[in-house]
Amino acid sequence: MWKVTWRRFRRSKLAVAALIYVAAVTLLAASAPLLAGRGRLVPFGPNDVDITTRLRPPDPLHRLGTDDLGRDVLARMIHGGRVSLTVGFLATGISLIIGSLLGALAGYYRGAADWIVSRTIEVVLCFPFLFLVLGIVALFGPSLYTIMIALGLTSWTSEARFVRGEFLRIRELDFAYAARASGARDARIILRHLLPNALAPVLVSASFGVASAILTESALSFLGFGVPLPTPTWGSLLLAAQQNIEYAWWLALFPGVAIFLTVSAFNIIGDRFRDAIDPRAE
Amino acid sequence: MLTYVVRRLLYAVLTFFGISVVVFALVHSVPGDPTYFFIGHTTVPPSVIAAIRHQHHLDEPLLSQYRWWLGDLLTLDLGTSITERRPVLEMIAEKLPHTFQLNLIAFLLAAAIGVPIGLWSAARSGRLSERAAAVGFFLLYSLPSFWVALLLMQAFSVRLGWLPLFGMTSDHYLELSTAERFADRVRHLILPVITLTYAQLAIFARFSKSAVTDVIRQDYITTARAKGVAPGAVLWRHAFRNALIPLITLLGLTIPYLISGSVIVEQIFQWDGIGHLYFTSILRRDYPTVLGLTVATAVLTLLASLAADLMYAAADPRIRFDGRNR
Numbered sequence: 001m002w003k004v005t006w007r008r009f010r011r012s013k014l015a016v017a018a019l020i021y022v023a024a025v026t027l028l029a030a031s032a033p034l035l036a037g038r039g040r041l042v043p044f045g046p047n048d049v050d051i052t053t054r055l056r057p058p059d060p061l062h063r064l065g066t067d068d069l070g071r072d073v074l075a076r077m078i079h080g081g082r083v084s085l086t087v088g089f090l091a092t093g094i095s096l097i098i099g100s101l102l103g104a105l106a107g108y109y110r111g112a113a114d115w116i117v118s119r120t121i122e123v124v125l126c127f128p129f130l131f132l133v134l135g136i137v138a139l140f141g142p143s144l145y146t147i148m149i150a151l152g153l154t155s156w157t158s159e160a161r162f163v164r165g166e167f168l169r170i171r172e173l174d175f176a177y178a179a180r181a182s183g184a185r186d187a188r189i190i191l192r193h194l195l196p197n198a199l200a201p202v203l204v205s206a207s208f209g210v211a212s213a214i215l216t217e218s219a220l221s222f223l224g225f226g227v228p229l230p231t232p233t234w235g236s237l238l239l240a241a242q243q244n245i246e247y248a249w250w251l252a253l254f255p256g257v258a259i260f261l262t263v264s265a266f267n268i269i270g271d272r273f274r275d276a277i278d279p280r281a282e
Numbered sequence: 283m284l285t286y287v288v289r290r291l292l293y294a295v296l297t298f299f300g301i302s303v304v305v306f307a308l309v310h311s312v313p314g315d316p317t318y319f320f321i322g323h324t325t326v327p328p329s330v331i332a333a334i335r336h337q338h339h340l341d342e343p344l345l346s347q348y349r350w351w352l353g354d355l356l357t358l359d360l361g362t363s364i365t366e367r368r369p370v371l372e373m374i375a376e377k378l379p380h381t382f383q384l385n386l387i388a389f390l391l392a393a394a395i396g397v398p399i400g401l402w403s404a405a406r407s408g409r410l411s412e413r414a415a416a417v418g419f420f421l422l423y424s425l426p427s428f429w430v431a432l433l434l435m436q437a438f439s440v441r442l443g444w445l446p447l448f449g450m451t452s453d454h455y456l457e458l459s460t461a462e463r464f465a466d467r468v469r470h471l472i473l474p475v476i477t478l479t480y481a482q483l484a485i486f487a488r489f490s491k492s493a494v495t496d497v498i499r500q501d502y503i504t505t506a507r508a509k510g511v512a513p514g515a516v517l518w519r520h521a522f523r524n525a526l527i528p529l530i531t532l533l534g535l536t537i538p539y540l541i542s543g544s545v546i547v548e549q550i551f552q553w554d555g556i557g558h559l560y561f562t563s564i565l566r567r568d569y570p571t572v573l574g575l576t577v578a579t580a581v582l583t584l585l586a587s588l589a590a591d592l593m594y595a596a597a598d599p600r601i602r603f604d605g606r607n608r
Contacts, residue, residue: 014417119293122293122300123300123301123304124304125538126581126584128545130545131541131542131560131575135564135573138572139309139312215424219428219546222428223545235428238428238429242432259429260424263424267420
């Protein structure tokens, strides 16, 4: 099944480009300390302040210009990508765990379990997403962990719905009955037999989830409620851009492009992957 | 129909309790003494703290605290702002029209442009122009709104100087005549409305496209085609009309999305609505206002989705007679 899916996914050049882009950005972010720092390819650390070079437009030395404290924008962007991607992946990981668990319980046991999970989802969906995230971050104090947990705790509903839907369907299939008939315990049936078969739609929503988590983290940082300064993130770079909106276009352009491309890439991967696993699509 | 309405209302009541429990749990899971929610981080004598604890029932068991909290909510008492010393509900009622004005314009604009595009896409499904448009909308949807706002401000306010940078009115607003005031407000609305509209446009287009595509697959469309109805007439007269019904659900779905988006847009453009109020309350550590607004927006969403569901049931008999509600 995975082979067929991959072949159908590969047909979209856009999706393959997005996948390559994501791999490249992840690699770039993972090796940030090796790339940007004294004596490296980008010869500046993300927090090297130099007030003699404040707000310089891009030139051969500072390829993407400098900010209001003379810090190199390219170096800050490479390091900022680390934070954005970490938050994106880990927050989605948390929501995947919560969502799959609750969705699996609801879809497998149905009845009361399903009722409780469904009502809980309805309650969570009532809260405007950003209000809840901002509220949690404000109450518990902004840090990398609070943001990831806040995002994870508020965005598991779509995963739960997908898993629930899949479980309702596959629990009636022959292999599920066979597993039950052979005397396997519920936990084993859920984790070993059903969950792997419900994985594909979950990965679709995970891809959209990463996109939305990166977007929200950037928004929080932009609003000043992200990872505390001076740690750079793409969003906080844009905050610096807003404060210098009158003269420094490069501060607004490059971090925005980075957010946009990364979010688009994850959205495109999710979208094409959904088409690839959809039997209705031709 | 009546059974459906009653069941839907009961669920709404249940969801309301859920909302109250979530916010209550949120407050009480914060490390430290909730008393500081009401006094801020200032030093006060212990006797005052004791009085505040008693006044807000913080000296009672958790369950009884929840009863007080629920009772307050049911009597529409959202507490008192610790920075402005007036009821939170009053402040919300004051700012809500501003948010409403901004969002209603954006919503109508997005529907007016997005739905026809969605219908067009469904009719042209699979052609190159449609596929290109779909990718374009997808990219539009991925554009971070705060970045777009920033670029718009830089282009139209800073470089060209055509539109005001932020705010709801100009400084000399009070000296203007009625017509001039209207023009002034419109000039202030343009950039925030564009920022709010473009992403919703993509949602509307996508949603209406899939709605039409779903309808086209149904038997009665095949029947109409088989009878020899012209392809254009099948699409316009038979398919689109039924495809518009699911758009009602968008009404309920976009409300929380709009309110979320308004935090960013109102903050960037200094638009004096509830998103802006929420953000400044967080900055000032005015927790009663933060919590009041959280509950108020959640209840607003609840009411919107309730209204959307009931309208949907009125428009589509299949919902009413189906045993399950989804």
